[in-house]
Amino acid sequence: MFTSSEVALLNETGAHYKILKPWWDVIMEHLVMVMLMSSVFMGALMMLKDKVVCLPMDYGNITSGSSKSESVPVQNPTFSSGSATQTALQAMPIESTKATTVPPPSQLGRQTKLDLQQYIYISHVCYQKAFPWYCKYFPYLALMQSVILMLSNNFWFKYPKTSSKIEHLITILGKCFESPWTTNALAVRAWQDPKINKSKIKLSTEEKPESKVKHDSSTASNCDMQFDSSTSKMTSATILDKKDWEQAKTLFERVRIFRAHTEDGNVIYTCYVGQTVFKVLKFFIIIGYTSTIVGAITFEHICMPSIQTLTGWSTFFCIHNMAFMAKIFVLIYITLVSMYGMIGIYALFWSFTQPLKDYSFEKVREETKFTDIPDVKNDFAFLLHMVDQYDPLFSKRFAIFMSEDSEIRLWKVNLDHEWTYEKLKQYVSRNTSGQLELQLFMLPGLPKAVFDMSDLEVLSLEFMPDVKFPDMVSQMVSMKELHLLYSPAKVDQNALSLFKKQLLVLHVKFTKVREIPLWIYTLKTLRELHLSGSLNSENKMIPLESFKELRNLKILVIKSNIFKIPSSINDVALQLTKMIIENDGTKLVFTNSLKNMVNLSELQLENCKLEQIPKVIFSMTSLQKLDLKSNAIWSVKDISNFIYLKRLTCLRLWHNNIPSVPNTISNIKILEQLFLSNNKLTDLPSGIFMLKKLIILDVSNNLIKILPEEIGQLEALQNLTISDNILAALPVQLFNCVRLKSLNLSNNNLIVLPAEVGWLTQLMHLDLKGNCLDSLPWQIACCSLLKKSGFIVEDYLYETLPSEVQKQFSDTSFVTTIRNAITESK
Structure with a gap:
């Protein structure tokens, strides 16, 4: 029972x-x-x-009680x-004619x-x-x-491989059907439908007497105010409580997981067809x-x-x-x-x-106005076809949770409620340039409270797929810099007018070129433009839009995988003062079009697979800084042509394959910074020591065995880095460079540190870690500006110094006593 x-x-x-x-x-x-x-x-x-x-x-x-028996012949009775x-x-067979007979009619009732x-x-x-x-x-x-x-x-409801998916779908369908967000999303879409709005306005107009209907500007403004107030009421009504919002957010995630789980096979369809x-x-x-x-x-x-x-x-x-x-x-x-x-x-x-095996939401897209609802396939499609046989309304309401636009709107309706002005203020900080910066990450849109921050100077938006700048952005009168990191943005006309007047720096990161907002090419006052993303598809260069309207652009930074300079850069070639191209290892081919960059003062070509210094660079007569980092340069025999670059003060040839540098480097008379680290140098040419204005020299991570005595001729040298080489000794002439403020000798084979190190009275940073030193000279105490934080050495070596010398890092009067003692001895 x-x-x-x-x-x-x-x-x-x-x-x-x-x-x-x-x-x-x-x-x-x-x-x-x-x-x-x-x-x-x-x-x-x-x-x-x-x-x-x-x-x-x-x-x-028939055997009766008597001993007699009768035999009646069998006939065919009727x-x-x-x-x-x-x-x-x-x-019927006749067993025996002797034993069977047909009784006469008088005997039938026996x-x-x-x-x-x-x-x-x-x-x-x-x-x-x-x-x-x-x-x-x-x-x-x-x-x-x-x-x-x-x-x-x-x-098919009981088979384990199908029942689990069916149970998940039924559970999700029920929750999606009853979710408050489903009703709100459809209601907002219906309200935003212009056809519905027109019909409402028409009905409201027909209800009024004809005598009161006036087609003047005041009536139109009143209608607009009523419509705006209704819209605001509709928006406020769509703010869900925390429980409903969390449930809707969970449903979006469950639908994504269920779709990925069911679209990879036809188990349910096969099972149903098999049972049929x-x-x-x-x-x-x-x-x-x-x-x-x-x-x-x-x-x-x-x-x-x-x-x-x-x-x-x-x-x-x-x-x-x-x-x-x-x-x-x-x-x-x-x-x-x-x-x-x-x-x-x-x-x-x-x-x-x-x-x-295919299910289309075309009708649902037309009815709900959510145009991004994707079509589905395989078992997911089959289940939705079966649901439609019961009631298509389930699929329509379920489709709301397959729309990314719907999910973004879910975040938006609660965005302003959660991100208040006070909360946003907590995320405002000063960047390295001292500017007030606000960084927002993975939000569905811009909170309205952002536009109330009139003192904000830098706004950074990252991974925000639906950004729109309304007219309220005009309140941000101090904003000069904007970062759109994987966040394609739309701008209203009035907001664009403001950007054209005050926006100076723009950073755009993208995955596809179409994600670059077209309005950025109209910013007349823009001075810096940073573009980061792929501009190469199937070995074909994707062109950028024209830069003709960027009349004040001075700095252009491109981080991409280009194999030639975009032609649109020629539009601003004469006005550019700084250009940085960071490739991802794609070989960059140069054309003579770069000759037009006569005002370019700084050029950086990083990871462009250059094997030699491009000749077109020697025609940029205004160039002051050249950085060719992380290329494949193996020869710098044309370095003598830098004589034509009479303003060049900084040359960076680091992270290449350069085995040697010719002496003609001395032709760059005004060179102040030279970076040759991470190459294959075995010695330093004498031409380097002819650069009398050299302030910074970096030859770290090479194969240098001997440091020439001529290094003492670099009287203006302030920063010297020779770390990660195979130096066994230091020439005394090195310490004639009395203007040295930083000396890095780490990771070499030094056995002795000369006592002349005390001549470097302006030294503030000294790195000796990773050598073969047994002790340190006490004269190091004469480096009066050297503090313990700038003195990098092993602890056991530091302990070899006299206690009085160790006190010099904290007692400045001790340095004066040591100096007087040295003077008297001389």
Whole structure:
């Protein structure tokens, strides 16, 4: 027996899956239930009622109480039982002509002399021997077939690989259907539909008397105010509480995961089609054998059991008292199975003729105005087709959570409520340039409170896919710099006018060129433009828009994978003063168009796979700084051509493959900074020491063994880095460079640090770590500006210094005493 709670649970489970049951599955399920109930009823009826009744039809050898016996010859008698019985009698074999005779008419009413128990015995024997199997067992067979059909109806709901996905979908559909965000999103879209708004305005106008309808400017402004107030009310109404907002955010994530989980296979579709094919095959099998037995079910049967010695009779006439009911039941069963089969064939036809592996939300996109709802495929598409057979409204409401635009709007409606002016103030800080900067990361849009920050100078937006600057940006009168990092932005016309007047620096990071806002090419006052992203697709250069309107552009930075300079740069070639190109390892080819950059003072070409210094650079006569970092330069034999660059003060050839530098480097008379680190230098040319104005020299990470004595000629040298080489000793002349403020000798093979290091009275930074030193000279204390924070050395070496010397980092009077002592000794 089932308890009421269990029955309720079964009903609840059936209702749980009904959303995925099309009309044909529902009808087939009801037909199976009718077949099941009728087979149970027929089986119970056959068990409760008598199955058969039999009477003897002939006289055998009757042994009476007397010793005499009569033998009557057998003839073909005529009974009123029908032609079937007569035919059976005519075909009956004659066992013995001596033992059987047909009684005369006067003897037909003689007693059979059989008692009740013998009749019962005969009935049971004849029921098993004479009756065909379908008369006895067909109701039970029909019951078993009905159970099989019932199980096959819902097999795809129970199969583990399909049931889990189905349960997830039903759960998500229910939550999406009932989510407050679904209603709000559709309501906002309906309100924003211009057709609906026009109809509302028209209706509101028709309700007013004609005498009061005036088409003047004041009426129009009143209408606009009413419309704006209604919109604001609509926006405020869409702000969800925290619980509903969290639930909607979770639903978006669950839908994304479920889509990825179901679009990679066709397990559900295959399972459903397989069970439909099985049901159709089962229908043909049932119809095939039941149609042949309908006519074979009869009321009368002839039974000839081999029990004549027990009863004295060889042939019995039996009637099947349930034959009529069995025949009716078989006809009803065939009718139900035929209806079941026809519907199954239709379901199979629908499964193979409809594009069930693709599902389009085209109508939903038109109705909801969410144009970014993606079409789906495979099992996800099949499940949505099944849901549409139940009610298409489920798919429409479910599609809201497949739209990225809808998710962004979900964040937006709660954005202003969460990001207040006070909260934004906490994220404002001063950058390295001392400007007030606000950095926003992965927000669905700009909070309105941002536009109230009139003192904000730098605004940085990162990973914000839907940014729009409204007219309220005009309140940000101090903003001069804007960063759009993977955040394509739209700008209203009035906001663009403000940007054209006051925006000076713009940083744009993108993944595709179309993400670069077109309005940036109209900023007439822009001075710095930083572009970072791919400009190369399938070895084809993607052109940039024209820079003609960027009349005040001075600095251009491109971080990309270009293989030639964009042609649009020629529009601003004459006005550029600084250009930086950072490639990702793509070889950059130079053309003569760069000759027009006559006012360029700083050029950086990083990671461009240059093998030599491009000749076009030597025509940039105004160049002051040249940086060729991280290229493949192996030869600088043309370095003498730098004589034409009479303003060049900084040369960076670091992170290349340069084995040697020619002495002609001395032609760069005014060079102040030279960076040759991370190359393959084994020595330093004497030409370097002819650069009398050299202030910074960096030759770290090379293979230098000896530092020439001529280094003492660099009297203006303030910063020297020779770290990560193989120096074994230092020339005393090095310490003639008394203007040195920073000396880096780390990671060499130095054994002794000369005492002349005390001559470097202006030294503020000294790095000796990673050498083979055993001790340090006490004269190092004469470096009065050297503090412990700028003195980098192993602890054990530091401890070798006298305690008085160690105090010099904290006691400045000690330095004065040491100086006086050295002076007296001299």
